[in-house]
Amino acid sequence: MANFFNFGRMKKGFYRVAKKYKWVFLSVSLPLILLFLTILGFSLFYRNRIFPGVYVVGIKASGMTTDELQTALIKAVVFPEKLVVFAKEKSFDLSLHEIGFGYDYDKTVKSAYSLYRSENFLLNFLYNLQSPFQKREVNLVINIDEEKLNEYLQVVSSQVAVEPIYPNVVYQEARVVVNKGVAGEDIDPKAIKKKLENKLSRRDYSRVELPLKNIDPTISDDEAGRLQERAEKLIGKTLNLSYEYTNIVLKEDDLFKLLDPHKSYNGENILEFTNKEVALKVNREPQNAVFQFENGKVIEFTPAKNGITVNTQLFKDQLIEKLTFLETSEEKTSTLNVPVQTAPPSITTEQVNNLGIKELLGSGVSTFRGSIPGRVFNIGHAASKLNGVLVPPGETLSFNSxxxxxxxxxxxxxxxIIKDGMTVLGDGGGVCQVSTTLFRAALNAGLPIEERRAHSYRVAYYEQNSAPGLDATVYAPTTDLKIKNDTPGHILVQTIFKPEEVTLIFEIYGTSDGRVATITKPVITSVSAPPEDLYIDDPTLPIGQIKQIDYKAWGAKVVFDYEVDRNGETIYEKKFVSNFRPWQAKFLRGTGPTN
Structure with missing residues (x-):
């Protein structure tokens, strides 16, 4: 009973408290309810509309749907066909169409609609409270074709830019000269694009001043001094770049261009050199084989060749290694075999014939700088006679035949030609250049040499790219060059005549049986001085006139060994001995009357 009366008293107390604070509760809750209902109504109304306070380049967008805003923008926004841009008091017309300019209304509308909307409910609530009381401007989203803009700016640059002069080293009058460079300036494409985007997105079509950037490659006196010291270490040195028949020789001035005043070597210059000089001469597309045989001779032959591409990164690394070697050592020359990547042809040499012509067995090269036009012609003419010659297995190729x-x-x-102990004009001078080149190809192919004779004296042509003693003279019918085909298939002789490069190449194709040829370096075992100059009286020349008709040459005995191995067994060996006589300089001395 006591508990019942206590509960009653508590209930009466609660009602008294509730009655006392009723107005306090209502004064707090009603505004919150009204605020909630207001925000709810606001959110429902603007669920698919742009919030208040949003303007797109001055156009009031609040309350609009995205479709309504896009329609309004398309009607309101009109832009000119061109802008006027200027730099250094020079003005240019910029066609907006030519740079692919346009407004992206879809993205612009999405940008305006996304204002005050996020995945965070609390932030959305705060945005909804603030949006009616603050103004937000949205710029137009624009599209510009950056590639077309850059093409246009290149034209402007050609009329505005001041080209800098980069530091360089040259070899002048037997001394190293370092030019420290000169600063220049040019337009700044990135800054220009940013400026254009900023103006056009705000519908500002006024004149645009193109930002310029300073280009200062100059080096200090200390840097110039260090660069000079490095360059001086390369004086008199050469670097040979080689791949197949391509040979590029870099001398002082070429090597100087690859030096960098700030670091070891100039990567940009190396890349430019690789693309413009090396790749241009080395790279080739895959070459499919062609083979046409008629009347016992191949009338058309194109050997299958892999496509070749210079391995740029590996070449750069190896080139820097060679440059460092030359710069830090006492060696005067070094050779770099250009690294390449290959791609096979779709038709191989073996697929186009059944004669066993599958692969390159060996090649020979000679050069003929300084030859008179008649000699150059004869070299090409004689080489054409050997081009396409087939030699069956077991048969011997006679050069003269x-x-x-x-x-x-x-x-x-x-x-x-050499005749009767003298150098005289004669029919076919230069044919020995052809026999010499074929001789070298046969040696490299590992073929037996049945007959070969050296020249009477050392001839400068045959030592331009070779040691002495690797020549072969011919003179029908007494002197011939004979090469035996002891391979399992036919061999095919191909000639490549390059008069513009003063180069002759012989290639021998066939079936390899695994043989490997070894040619020792020719050794000069003895020398003999040329006789005294000989003067011959000539009444056809006026008295006192001297005309040289032959040039002196030292005599020498030259020896090299030739060995051919197959599967570890020697199948052919021969010692080649060349006895070059000393050669006398001869002069005609005029004894006739003067006019």
Missing amino acids: AVGEVSTLTGYKQAY
Whole structure:
């Protein structure tokens, strides 16, 4: 009973408290309810509309749906066909169409609609409270084709820019000269694009001043001094770049261009050199084989060749290694075999014939700088007689038989030959350049040499890219070059005549049986001085006139060994001995009357 009365008293007390604070509760809750209902109504109304306070380039967008805003923008926004841009008091017309300019209304509308909307409910609530009381401007989203803009700016740059002069090293009058460089300036494409985007997004079509950037590659006196010291270490040094028949020789000035005043070597210059000089001469597309055989001779032959591409990164690394070696050592020269990547042809040499012509067995190269035009012509003419010659297995190739008669009747011109102990003009001068090159190809192919004779004296042509003693003279019918085909298939002789490069190349194709040829370096075992100059009286020349008709050459005995191995067994070996006589300089001395 006591508990019942206590509960009653508590209930009465609660009602008294509730009655006393009723107005306090209502004064707090009603505004919150009203605020909630207001925000709810606000959110429902603007669920698919842009919030208050949002303007797009001055156009009031609040309350609009995205479709309504896009329609309004398309009607309101009109832009000119061109802008006027200027730099250094020079003005240019910029066609907005040519740079792919346009407004992206879809993205612009989405940007305006996304204002005050996020995944965070609390932030959305705060945005909804603030949006009616603050103004937010949204710029137009624009599109510009950056590539087309850069093309246009290149034209402007050509009329505005001041080209900097980069530091460089040259070799002048036997001394190293370092030019420290000169600063220049040019337009700044990135800054220009940013400026254009800023103005156009605000519908500002006024004149645009193009930002310029300073380009200062100059180096200090200390840097110039260090660069000079490095360059001086490269004086008199060469770097040979080689791949197949391509040979590029870098001398002082070439090496100087690759030096960098700030670091070891100039990567940009190396890349430019790789692309413009090396890759241009080395790279090639895959070459499919072609083979046409008619009347016992191949009338058209194109060997299959892999496509070749210079391995740029590896070449750069190896080139820097070679440059460092030359710069830090006493060696005067170094050779770099250009690293490449290959791609196979779709038709191989083996697929286009059944004669066993599958692969390159060996090649020979010679150069003929300084030859008179008649000699150059004869070299090409004689080489063409050997191009496409097939030699069956077990047969011997005779140079004289393959070339045939050498005379003016067979198309040859007059050039210098050795005859009766003198150098005189004669039919077919230069044919020995061809026999010499074939001899070298046969050696590299590992073929037996059945007959070969060296020249009477050392001839400068045959030592331009070779040691002495690797020549072969011919003179029908007494002196021939004979090469035996002891391979399992036919061999095919191909000639490549490059008069513009004063180069002749022989290639021998066939079936490899695994043989490997070894040619020792020719050794000069003895030398003999040339006789005293000989003067011959000539009444056809006026008295006192001297005309040289022959040039002196030292005599020498040159020896090299030739060995051919297959599967560890020697199948052919021979010692080649060349006895070059000393050669006398001869002069005609005029004894005739003066005019």
